[in-house]
Amino acid sequence: MNATTFFRSTLLLLLLISLTTCQGQEKKPVSRKVTVAKQTARQDFDPYFSPSTTTSPKQGPKSITRNIIQTRSGDIWLATWEGIIRYDGGSFTNFTDQNALRKFHVFSALEDRDGNLWFGTIGAGIYRYDGKKFTNITKEDGLAGDKLGCFFQDRSGKIWIGTLGGGISIYDGTSYRNLSTDNGLLSNDINSILEDRSGKIWIASGTLFTYNEETFTQIQKDNHQLIPSLTNKEAKSFYNVRQVIEDRKGNIWFGGNDGLWRYGTDGRFVQFDKQFTGYILEDRAGNIWTSAEAGENQEWRISRYAADDLEGDTASPAIILQQQNMFFGITEDSEGGIWVGSLRGVGRYDGTAFDWFREE
Numbered sequence: 082m083n084a085t086t087f088f089r090s091t092l093l094l095l096l097l098i099s100l101t102t103c104q105g106q107e108k109k110p111v112s113r114k115v116t117v118a119k120q121t122a123r124q125d126f127d128p129y130f131s132p133s134t135t136t137s138p139k140q141g142p143k144s145i146t147r148n149i150i151q152t153r154s155g156d157i158w159l160a161t162w163e164g165i166i167r168y169d170g171g172s173f174t175n176f177t178d179q180n181a182l183r184k185f186h187v188f189s190a191l192e193d194r195d196g197n198l199w200f201g202t203i204g205a206g207i208y209r210y211d212g213k214k215f216t217n218i219t220k221e222d223g224l225a226g227d228k229l230g231c232f233f234q235d236r237s238g239k240i241w242i243g244t245l246g247g248g249i250s251i252y253d254g255t256s257y258r259n260l261s262t263d264n265g266l267l268s269n270d271i272n273s274i275l276e277d278r279s280g281k282i283w284i285a286s287g288t289l290f291t292y293n294e295e296t297f298t299q300i301q302k303d304n305h306q307l308i309p310s311l312t313n314k315e316a317k318s319f320y321n322v323r324q325v326i327e328d329r330k331g332n333i334w335f336g337g338n339d340g341l342w343r344y345g346t347d348g349r350f351v352q353f354d355k356q357f358t359g360y361i362l363e364d365r366a367g368n369i370w371t372s373a374e375a376g377e378n379q380e381w382r383i384s385r386y387a388a389d390d391l392e393g394d395t396a397s398p399a400i401i402l403q404q405q406n407m408f409f410g411i412t413e414d415s416e417g418g419i420w421v422g423s424l425r426g427v428g429r430y431d432g433t434a435f436d437w438f439r440e441e
Contacts (some may be wrong), residue, residue: 126184127204131162136179141438142166146422148410150190155415158198159427160187165200165208173438180215182208191232193240201229207242223257225250226269233274241282243271249284265297273324278331285322285335302339302350328363336361341371343391351394353386362411362419367391370419371398372408381408383421383430401430 131144144162151157157168164177165187177184182205189201198210206219206227219227226247233241240252248261248269260266268286275283282292289300301318322337333344336358343351358373367388375382384398402408402421409422419430428435 125205127186129162130164130184130186132184133163133175133178136175138173138175141168141173142426143439144426145186145424146409146427147186147188148190149412149420149422149427150192151412151414151420152192152198153196157414157420158190158192158200159422160190160200160410161422161427162186165210168438176210176215182215183217189229189231191234191240193234194238199232199240199242201232201242203228203245220247223250223259225257225259225261230271231273233276235276235282236280241274243274243284243286245270249274260292265295267297267299272322273326273335275325275327275333277327277333283325283333283335285325285337287321289319289322289325289335289337323359324361326361326363328369329367334361334363334369336371336373341373349394353396354384354398360409360411362413364413364419365417370401370411372411372421375403378405380405383408383411383419402435 142159142161142163146159146161148160149157159166164175164182167174167176176182185202185205187200187202191199193199196212200208204227206217206224207229208215208217218224226244228245229242230245231243235241242250242252246269248259248266249271250257250259262269267288267290271284271286273285277283284290284292291298291300299318320338322335325333325335327333331346335342338357340352340356341354341358343353345351354373356374356376358371360372362370364370369386369391371384373382373384380403382403383401385401386396386398390396407424412420414420421428426437428437
């Protein structure tokens with residue numbers, strides 16, 4: 082089995098697990114006050130959730146860590162298969178266990194401009210944390226779906242919520258406006274959302290498209306030209322786009338089954354890697370980091386493209402880490418450390434080596 086087959090098989094398994102879990106839930110209103118007794122009575126948990134044995138483990142998570150953020154307070158928050166976990170620089174706290182939250186995989190995380198934290202689960206909707214309490218938000222509250230893929234806050238302050246299967250919810254601080262394939266959205270499975278400096282919304286899903294003034298436009302590729310057109314039947318669309326970001330120069334980067342691509346401010350479209358690329362980060366120095374398949378022995382790699390090498394159309398990245406694993410979200414902390422989520426927890430790279438926060 083090659084790396085691509087391994088990834089797709091693993092991804093399919095995880096998605097099937099999530100779908101099976103969600104379909105097995107009773108369709109009853111979700112209580113805002115979640116208690117252990119209520120969870121037991123309704124079996125309100127994902128049977129494939131990876132429970133921890135304590136609310137304050139000495140080491141980091143041991144299972145899938147999908148996304149990582151650092152809040153303005155300096156804390157690191159992890160979206161994991163073991164729940165919502167915070168690392169304060171010295172110890173870990175599992176808030177899912179501590180606060181008796183619904184036991185579902187946690188997939189995505191965001192700190193909004195008011196300091197609220199948003200966590201997206203696969204099956205239990207959103208948990209929003211105001212620093213004192215967690216509030217569970219689900220379809221019963223107007224959300225487009227209970228399986229969450231991503232969050233993004235635009236310049237006006239609205240929270241864009243990408244779901245897996247339900248489309249997009251846009252929260253204006255009071256209510257949710259939902260977009261789906263019923264009103265023009267090109268896919269209901271949303272992996273990443275970005276607002277570029279022109280105000281255009283980019284959406285990564287089963288394909289790549291933009292949203293501007295009520296119009297959805299699919300991005301297609303043909304002869305290394307970007308063709309935002311739904312009428313050109315000869316052009317090929319991107320497949321399974323996982324993330325889209327904008328760098329400090331205004332270039333758009335995105336990755337997925339078609340590898341790593343950059344859409345430059347010059348209007349040109351350049352491929353930097355042909356291997357599946359899952360997550361992309363631009364660090365404060367302008368370097369581009371990616372998590373991608375290595376193309377051999379079921380291995381994955383963390384790569385860094387030096388900022389100085391990105392002026393042209395080709396660049397050879399430094400391979401920071403390559404192993405039989407699968408890597409997910411990447412973030413940079415305030416000290417310049419690079420955090421990476423994996424199948425077996427989370428690691429921090431200090432420029433020399435990785436610390437995986439495991440017992441010696």
